[in-house]
Amino acid sequence: MYLLSKDANDLWIVFSPSERLRLGDNIKIDDIVAQVVDIQFADLPGVLQHVLRKSLIPITETEEEIQPEVKSIVDSLSDQKVALAKIRGRIVETGGHGGKSFHTGISEFNLSRSKSKIELLDENALFQMLGISPASTSEFADTLSTNPTPYMIPLEALGINVITGMKESGKSYAAKKLLIQLIKRGVLTVVFDVNGEYLNLWKKNQNEPNEFINYIKILTPHLRTAQAAELPLAIPLNETSYDDFAKYLNVLEGTPTYQYLVQFWKQQKGKQFDLNDLEEFVKKPENVPNEAVRIALQGRVDSARATGLFGPSSVTDLIKQLHGSGGAIIINLARVSPWERGIIVEFTLRKLAELGQTKAIRAVSLFLEEAQLYVEAGNMINLLTRMRHVGVFPTFITNDPRTLPDEAFTLLDNLIAFGFRNEDELRQLAKSGLIDTGTVNVLKNLENQQCLTVGKITSNYPIFLKIKEQTGIVMGGESRKLVP
Amino acid sequence: MIDTAPLLSDLNNRVSSGSSFRPSEVDLSKPFIQTEQSEEEDHAEALVNEEWQRKIETLTPRFPTDQNVVAIDSTELVLGYIPGGFVAALRASLVTKTPKDNTHHLERHGPFLIAISGENKDELFQTMHRRVYGIAASSPAPTLEKTLDRVRNLFERYLQLEVARKSHESLILLDGSLIGGTVDSPGFFVRKIIDTAAENTNSIAALSKSTELTLEQSRRNILSLLEGIPGPCCIGDIRNQIRHGSDRYLGQVYVTRLTTTGEPFRIDLPENTAKPHDEILNSLAGLAGNYGYPEELKLAHMTCVFSAIEVLELQAAAIALHGLVMKEEADIRPKIFPL
Numbered sequence: 001m002y003l004l005s006k007d008a009n010d011l012w013i014v015f016s017p018s019e020r021l022r023l024g025d026n027i028k029i030d031d032i033v034a035q036v037v038d039i040q041f042a043d044l045p046g047v048l049q050h051v052l053r054k055s056l057i058p059i060t061e062t063e064e065e066i067q068p069e070v071k072s073i074v075d076s077l078s079d080q081k082v083a084l085a086k087i088r089g090r091i092v093e094t095g096g097h098g099g100k101s102f103h104t105g106i107s108e109f110n111l112s113r114s115k116s117k118i119e120l121l122d123e124n125a126l127f128q129m130l131g132i133s134p135a136s137t138s139e140f141a142d143t144l145s146t147n148p149t150p151y152m153i154p155l156e157a158l159g160i161n162v163i164t165g166m167k168e169s170g171k172s173y174a175a176k177k178l179l180i181q182l183i184k185r186g187v188l189t190v191v192f193d194v195n196g197e198y199l200n201l202w203k204k205n206q207n208e209p210n211e212f213i214n215y216i217k218i219l220t221p222h223l224r225t226a227q228a229a230e231l232p233l234a235i236p237l238n239e240t241s242y243d244d245f246a247k248y249l250n251v252l253e254g255t256p257t258y259q260y261l262v263q264f265w266k267q268q269k270g271k272q273f274d275l276n277d278l279e280e281f282v283k284k285p286e287n288v289p290n291e292a293v294r295i296a297l298q299g300r301v302d303s304a305r306a307t308g309l310f311g312p313s314s315v316t317d318l319i320k321q322l323h324g325s326g327g328a329i330i331i332n333l334a335r336v337s338p339w340e341r342g343i344i345v346e347f348t349l350r351k352l353a354e355l356g357q358t359k360a361i362r363a364v365s366l367f368l369e370e371a372q373l374y375v376e377a378g379n380m381i382n383l384l385t386r387m388r389h390v391g392v393f394p395t396f397i398t399n400d401p402r403t404l405p406d407e408a409f410t411l412l413d414n415l416i417a418f419g420f421r422n423e424d425e426l427r428q429l430a431k432s433g434l435i436d437t438g439t440v441n442v443l444k445n446l447e448n449q450q451c452l453t454v455g456k457i458t459s460n461y462p463i464f465l466k467i468k469e470q471t472g473i474v475m476g477g478e479s480r481k482l483v484p
Numbered sequence: 485m486i487d488t489a490p491l492l493s494d495l496n497n498r499v500s501s502g503s504s505f506r507p508s509e510v511d512l513s514k515p516f517i518q519t520e521q522s523e524e525e526d527h528a529e530a531l532v533n534e535e536w537q538r539k540i541e542t543l544t545p546r547f548p549t550d551q552n553v554v555a556i557d558s559t560e561l562v563l564g565y566i567p568g569g570f571v572a573a574l575r576a577s578l579v580t581k582t583p584k585d586n587t588h589h590l591e592r593h594g595p596f597l598i599a600i601s602g603e604n605k606d607e608l609f610q611t612m613h614r615r616v617y618g619i620a621a622s623s624p625a626p627t628l629e630k631t632l633d634r635v636r637n638l639f640e641r642y643l644q645l646e647v648a649r650k651s652h653e654s655l656i657l658l659d660g661s662l663i664g665g666t667v668d669s670p671g672f673f674v675r676k677i678i679d680t681a682a683e684n685t686n687s688i689a690a691l692s693k694s695t696e697l698t699l700e701q702s703r704r705n706i707l708s709l710l711e712g713i714p715g716p717c718c719i720g721d722i723r724n725q726i727r728h729g730s731d732r733y734l735g736q737v738y739v740t741r742l743t744t745t746g747e748p749f750r751i752d753l754p755e756n757t758a759k760p761h762d763e764i765l766n767s768l769a770g771l772a773g774n775y776g777y778p779e780e781l782k783l784a785h786m787t788c789v790f791s792a793i794e795v796l797e798l799q800a801a802a803i804a805l806h807g808l809v810m811k812e813e814a815d816i817r818p819k820i821f822p823l
Binding site: 044045046047048049050053056057061062063064065066067069070073074075076077078 | 485488492496512513514515516579587588589590591592593594595596597783786787791792793794796797798800801804805
C-alpha cells in the first residue's frame, strides 16, 4: 500500500489486488488513523483503451496461452485499486509507559509517500484507545473490516438514539437485538410497536417460549383476556386527567361540558373511579342541571365506553415490576385506529414521565417505531428535551429520518444508520454533526444488516458494523405474505 | 489451440539473478506501444516496368459468409535493458471469423518473455531457426534488436504454417508479403506454407501496407498506380513487370483499394489458391472496414500489440522472473538541468 495524495481530510491510498483492504477498515499510517470509506479502481492513463481493446472480442470467444510465470502479473496493474480513507485523528503516546490514546484532528502532516508505513489498525487496540470496552463475544455485532472484531454497544452510553435505514435494511432487527441486550442488563424498555414487529420476541420458535417470556409483556388494546405474554391494555380513567379525557373525546375547553368534567375529577380526587362513576355523576340532575349538557356528557361517556380503551389496568404495576427486573413492555399499536393510538401513546408517555418525576422508576428506555405516526409535534419536542431529565431515554426507529424534527438530530447522542439510497435522507443524517457527508455517503454501499454506528456509544468514532444473527428468538413480526 | 510448447522451451532462457534492469520508457499518454516492424526490409528497392498495359479491375465487395477467415499477426517489444542485452516480450494473435454466425474468435499466444544478450543471441536464433525451418541458419544472428525481430518472425511463420495445416476451406490473411529467399523468410518455407494451405483447400492473401516495389521511371511506389481511380479496384500482373528477381515473389502481386475511401494496399496471392483471385479480392473487399483494411487483420493486430499498462506489468514480471534489480536512469542531464 502506498499513499497517493491528500485532500483536506481525505487520503488516497493505492493498493494491489494481492493486498486486502475493505470499506470500514481502520488503517494506521505512521501515527495517523484513517478509515476506508470508498474503494475504486486506480484511474491509470490508458486503462480505457486497454479495457476497450479487451472488449473487441468477447472473453467467451478468447483463448489465451500466457507464459506461466507471467500469468499472475498480467492484469494486475489494471486491477490496482485506490482506497479513499477519511482521516479520523492520530495516536498519541501517553504517560511514557507505552500507553497510547486517540486524538481527533491532525495539526501536523509528516507523512511520506515512499516511507510511511501503512497497515491495518488492530481494532481492539483502537477500541482501547477510544475507551470502548472490548466485547468478549460478538453477540451484538462484528466490525465491518478485513479482520472483524466483536463490538457491543456500551448501554450506559445510550441517550437520544436514532436507528434508521431504508426498508429491509436491518434497522428493526438491530433494534430488537439492542432490546434483548437491555433486558439482559436489567433495563426496562417500552416499545411503541405500530407494525406488530416485536410481538414474537418472547418465542423461541412458533410453538415454544424462550427465556424472556417472563420479561417481555405485550399490551394489546381491545384484548379480552391475557394469553401467554399478551395482556389486555386499558387506560384507568382515574389515571387520565380531565383535560386529556376532554381532548380525547373532543370536548372544548371552557364549555359547560368541560366544566362538569373538571368538577367530577375534583370530586373524585384521590379515589379510584371509572366510566360507571362518571356516568352516575352525569345522570344526577343535581350534579348537572342543564339537560342539554347532561345529554352531551352522556354521549361522551358512551363514546369512551365504545372505544374499549378505558377500564381497570395494571400498567403502573407492570412498569414498576419490569423496571426492577429488566424487561420490555410492547405496546401493540398494530390494530388500533390513529385516534386510539394517540390516546394510548399520550397516556403511556405521561405515565412514564409521572413515574420518573416521582422517582418511582429510575430510568426507562423508550423505543418509538415510526414515531411520526403517533407522536404529536409537541410531545416529540418534549421527548427530546425534557423526558431524558425524568429518566426516559428515547430511541427513534425510522426508515425515513426526514420524518424526525431537526431537534432530534441536533440533540442526538447516537446514530445507528443502515443502508440508504436517497440523497435527501443522507443529508438529513449529516445534520446530526456526528458524521461528515463523505462518510454518510458510504451508507449507499452498505448491505443488509450492515450499519454505521457513531456517537457516545463509539466515543464519536464512526464504526461500521455487521449485526450478528440472533438465535433462539423469533425476530420476525406479524407480516403476512401475499402468496403463501 | 496451436501447440507452441516446443518454441517456448527455446525462448525460456534465464538471466543471472541480481542483474540490473533499466526499464524502457513507457509513455502512458500513448495507450499502445509497439516497435515499428519494417516489411521486407532485407530487400533493396525493386524496380517495376512502368510502361505495360495496365488493366484496372473493379472489385465487387462480397462478404464471405461461407468460409472461415483467419488472420495472423504478431508483435515484439523491448521491456528493458540488462547488462549486454535486453528482456523483450512476444505475442501473436489469431483471429478467426466463422461462417456460421460471423463472430470473431481470438486465439492469443503470449505474452512470452525473452532475454536476448550478446552471449545468447546466436544460440537462440539458431535454435529457433532449426526448430521452425528445420535447418541451421546460414548466417549468425544480427544485431540484438534485429535478432528479436527475427525471433518474432520465426514465431509468426511457425503459427502461419500451423494455421495452413489445420484450417480447411479458409481464407488465411497474413500481414506482409509472400516474398521468399531472405534470411527472414527462406523461399522454401514460404512455399511450404503456400502449398500446405492449398492442399487443405485454403486461400492465402498477404497484405502489405507499404512496399519496396517502385515504378522504374517515375520512381514512385507502385501503390500510387491507383491514384485518381475511383471505387474499389485493383491492378494485377505486377510480378511479371518486376525487372529483377521476380522469382522471389511467390505470388501474384496486386495493388488494390478495397473500399471507395480506403487506402491502397499491396496484396500477394499465390497461384494455387483454392478460389480464383478475383473471388478472393472481392471477399477481401467485403471484409474491409475503416481505411479499407480487412477487419480480421485489424483485430489480430489490435489484440496482439501491448498496451502501456501491459508493458508496465511485463516489466514487473521480468524483474520478478529473472530476479532483476531496478537501475536508476543513467542519464544525469535531467538531474543537472532540471528546468
